[in-house]
Amino acid sequence: MKNKRIKSGIIIIVFAFMLVLSLFAGQGATSAFADTSNFSSVIKDLSADPNFNFADYPEKSDDYSIQVIQISESKQGNLFLYAYQPCQNTFPLVATEINMSLSESVDGTEPYGLKQVSTWGVFAKYLVEGVTVSSDNVRYYNITSIFRYYIEGVDEPPVGGNIKDTVSIRVGKCFKVSIENGNLKYECKEKETIEIINPYHDFLEYPNGFKFFPQWCHSHYICFSTDRLIDDLLEVDVSYDYKNYEGICGGSPEGEPERTTKTIDYLQTGGSKDGWFSDIRTWDRIEKSEDFIKNETLNSATKDIVSKSEWVIRFVETPYKKTVLPGTFGQVWGEEKVVVSNVRVLRLMFRFNGKVYNLGAISDGVSGDDKPGNKPDSVGFWRYVWNCILKLFKGEASFVEGAVAVVALFICFMLLPALIIVLSVLFPAFGAVVKTILKGIWWVICLPFRGIAKLFGKGGE
Numbered sequence: 001m002k003n004k005r006i007k008s009g010i011i012i013i014v015f016a017f018m019l020v021l022s023l024f025a026g027q028g029a030t031s032a033f034a035d036t037s038n039f040s041s042v043i044k045d046l047s048a049d050p051n052f053n054f055a056d057y058p059e060k061s062d063d064y065s066i067q068v069i070q071i072s073e074s075k076q077g078n079l080f081l082y083a084y085q086p087c088q089n090t091f092p093l094v095a096t097e098i099n100m101s102l103s104e105s106v107d108g109t110e111p112y113g114l115k116q117v118s119t120w121g122v123f124a125k126y127l128v129e130g131v132t133v134s135s136d137n138v139r140y141y142n143i144t145s146i147f148r149y150y151i152e153g154v155d156e157p158p159v160g161g162n163i164k165d166t167v168s169i170r171v172g173k174c175f176k177v178s179i180e181n182g183n184l185k186y187e188c189k190e191k192e193t194i195e196i197i198n199p200y201h202d203f204l205e206y207p208n209g210f211k212f213f214p215q216w217c218h219s220h221y222i223c224f225s226t227d228r229l230i231d232d233l234l235e236v237d238v239s240y241d242y243k244n245y246e247g248i249c250g251g252s253p254e255g256e257p258e259r260t261t262k263t264i265d266y267l268q269t270g271g272s273k274d275g276w277f278s279d280i281r282t283w284d285r286i287e288k289s290e291d292f293i294k295n296e297t298l299n300s301a302t303k304d305i306v307s308k309s310e311w312v313i314r315f316v317e318t319p320y321k322k323t324v325l326p327g328t329f330g331q332v333w334g335e336e337k338v339v340v341s342n343v344r345v346l347r348l349m350f351r352f353n354g355k356v357y358n359l360g361a362i363s364d365g366v367s368g369d370d371k372p373g374n375k376p377d378s379v380g381f382w383r384y385v386w387n388c389i390l391k392l393f394k395g396e397a398s399f400v401e402g403a404v405a406v407v408a409l410f411i412c413f414m415l416l417p418a419l420i421i422v423l424s425v426l427f428p429a430f431g432a433v434v435k436t437i438l439k440g441i442w443w444v445i446c447l448p449f450r451g452i453a454k455l456f457g458k459g460g461e
Contacts, residue, residue: 039074042119042125046082049070057084057086061091064087064155066084066146068082068146073184077133079141082124083095083124088119088121089122093124095147096113097111098111098145098146098171099111099144100144101140104140106358106360111346115129143173144170144362146168149166149167155167158200165366166364167364168196169362170195173190193361194348195226195227196224196226196363200306201221201366202372203372205218205219217317218337219270219283220240220340222345223305224363225308225311228352231351232266232350232351233266235266235348236264236286237262238344238345240344241258241341242340243255243258243339244336244339245336253339262316264286270282285315292312298373299375302373315343318340347360
């Protein structure tokens with residue numbers, strides 16, 4: 001009996017231990033033992049705050065958001081971010097970046113990478129990459145949004161065949177860190193944001209004329225609407241990735257892309273002109289969608305997409321060159337281009353009802369395809385000459401364009417008689433028609449002189 005009681009006790013203890021383990025494992029698919037670095041765990045850091053209530057952050061299997069709840073600075077100069085991820089136990093998420101400014105305003109906002117270093121239940125801790133804590137007495141971390149990868153079937157699908165690279169989730173918090181009595185003091189203030197609705201990335205193609213080979217200009221743009229009313233759009237921060245490619249047509253560039261952020265204002269213009277026989281093309285970098293449609297020859301699909309948006313931002317021009325093999329009837333073999341992707345709007349400055357707003361933007365990252373959204377003009381000598389002649393008669397030709405037009409017209413008038421003679425010899429019927437036309441012209445020319453001769457003849461009688 002004693003041995004049976006001992007065995008029963010051991011079974012109960014083992015069962016209880018397994019139950020505890022299962023409960024602990026139920027706190028998340030990745031537990032505190034899943035820490036990927038020597039940094040302290042997320043549960044240890046959050047537990048250090050006596051005011052933090054874990055019950056305020058329940059598990060929600062159908063909530064795919066990532067919510068920023070706190071930040072912290074380390075003595076080593078690292079910046080950490082703590083996030084609540086409601087579906088983490090059933091659908092683990094990883095945040096990729098934050099859209100953040102290191103000032104109280106959103107000026108200078110940039111995407112900063114995130115590295116997940118610890119998870120526990122619905123909580124995650126991230127190292128903010130590219131940030132070293134400054135020695136200023138007051139530091140600001142103004143976070144507009146946090147990004148994660150696109151989840152098909154969960155997130156809104158992209159517009160017009162675009163690829164949605166990242167999804168932006170609103171944060172709208174400005175954290176202030178100051179030193180008080182030798183200790184760090186953390187404060188947080190809510191910030192206004194603006195949401196970018198249905199962003200669409202594409203490019204237009206313009207001929208740049210000839211060098212050794214025909215070349216083109218790709219003018220990249222992003223069009224969108226917003227959740228706020230805007231009278232005048234004054235300034236836009238746009239972030240995008242890019243990679244250079246040179247190789248077989250239809251190939252993809254290798255390696256990691258580079259990233260840049262550009263500030264576009266309403267006074268800036270872009271343009272296209274390079275090489276021989278090229279037209280000068282210019283455009284405003286910030287346009288209303290109806291003006292963009294009016295000024296460009298878009299294909300029907302692109303026109304339909306742009307017409308549903310409010311604004312068009314033309315943020316960069318990239319060169320494009322293709323190689324056509326002789327005897328292949330225009331078959332493209334090789335190409336040199338710049339592939340632009342993951343385009344995002346980070347900030348908008350705008351005017352509404354006389355008031356200027358400067359807000360961080362909630363914008364998904366989108367990438368277009370490799371087909372231009374317009375109907376490109378062909379690159380050619382004759383097109384250039386014809387445009388010069390048209391500009392000459394409109395009074396819009398430059399000195400060089402006027403000279404080209406005059407020479408072309410002179411050559412045409414010189415070659416026309418020779419061409420008529422050759423065609424008349426080769427085609428007798430054509431020659432007979434020409435002869436009849438010339439006789440008619442000569443008769444019309446001589447008609448006044450015949451009248452005068454007849455008049456004088458009658459006067460002599």
